[in-house]
Amino acid sequence: xxxxxxxxxxxxxxxxxxxxxxxxxxxxxxxxxxxxxxxxxxxxxxxxxxxxxxxxxxxxxxxxxxxxxxxxxxxxxxxxxxxxxxxxxxxxxxxxxxxxxxxxxxxxxxxxxxxxxxxxxxxxxxxxxxxxxxxxxxxxxxxxxxxxxxxxxxxxxxxxxxxxxxxxxxxxxxxxxxxxxxxxxxxxxxxxxxx
Numbered sequence: 001x002x003x004x005x006x007x008x009x010x011x012x013x014x015x016x017x018x019x020x021x022x023x024x025x026x027x028x029x030x031x032x033x034x035x036x037x038x039x040x041x042x043x044x045x046x047x048x049x050x051x052x053x054x055x056x057x058x059x060x061x062x063x064x065x066x067x068x069x070x071x072x073x074x075x076x077x078x079x080x081x082x083x084x085x086x087x088x089x090x091x092x093x094x095x096x097x098x099x100x101x102x103x104x105x106x107x108x109x110x111x112x113x114x115x116x117x118x119x120x121x122x123x124x125x126x127x128x129x130x131x132x133x134x135x136x137x138x139x140x141x142x143x144x145x146x147x148x149x150x151x152x153x154x155x156x157x158x159x160x161x162x163x164x165x166x167x168x169x170x171x172x173x174x175x176x177x178x179x180x181x182x183x184x185x186x187x188x189x190x191x192x193x194x195x
Contacts, residue, residue, distance in 0.1 A: 022090060025065040025113055026075030029085035029120055037063045037091060037113045062109040064100055065091050070133045071106060077125040086124070090117035103137045131176045138179070151175035153182045162190055 025037055041060040058064060066072050072088045080086030091113035100107030125133075131151075138146040140156045148154055153173050155166045164186065172189060173182050 021067060022069075023065045023067055023093065023108065023113075024069045024072035025063065025089045025091045026072035026077070026079070026121075027087065027089065028079050028083060029076075029087035031087065031089065031115055031118065033115055033118060035115050036094065037089060037115060039063050039111070042112075059109065062098075062111065063091075063093075063113045064107065064109045065093065065113055066100075066103060066106045066108065068103075068106045068133075071103065071137070073121065073125060074130045074133050076121040077130060080121055080124045086121040088119045088121060089113075089115045090119075091115055105137065107137075127178070128176045131178060135176075146179060147176075153177060153179070159186065164190075 027037065031037065039059070039061050064075075069088065076086035076088045078086075093108065093110035093113050095111035097108050097110045100109050128151075131147075135145075135147040135151070140146055140154070142157055144156065145154055152166075152170055152175060155164060155169055159169070168189075169182075169186070173185060177185075
């Protein structure tokens, strides 16, 4: 088999792999069925569909999508809050699909994605609802879950080494607090202890 035939066969296998999987992309509204979601790097600078709301960890040359529709809604909500127009798109990846390291069990990315269906998002999610959806996939660096089922930030081994307990965290931090806010409050509490 020649190289061209092998490459064609590999592309077909990749297409077939994702044919029956429902995948969702949350992003800027205004795209239609049959068009493609393209990565920021391929968009014109003055394109009204261009978004600067990508996370620092996201690659500008990739389109991100997920098998969790609610997780896609979180990203559409963020765009809606920032741009005034958000949508959830059911998509089929175009090109090689890789796992998203931020959501390794449900997140993926590819060079582009073909839009199969559109759901406009007219109401943004609350910050708490966004956090609740994402929490199922969030872990600390040692693999411990970041939240419990009730939305309480869970203690890390670093906090334990500094003498904190889960009871102290539960007392000082509200449910569904953003991890950055939690870490800021923990740092402030530790600073007060040393005085």
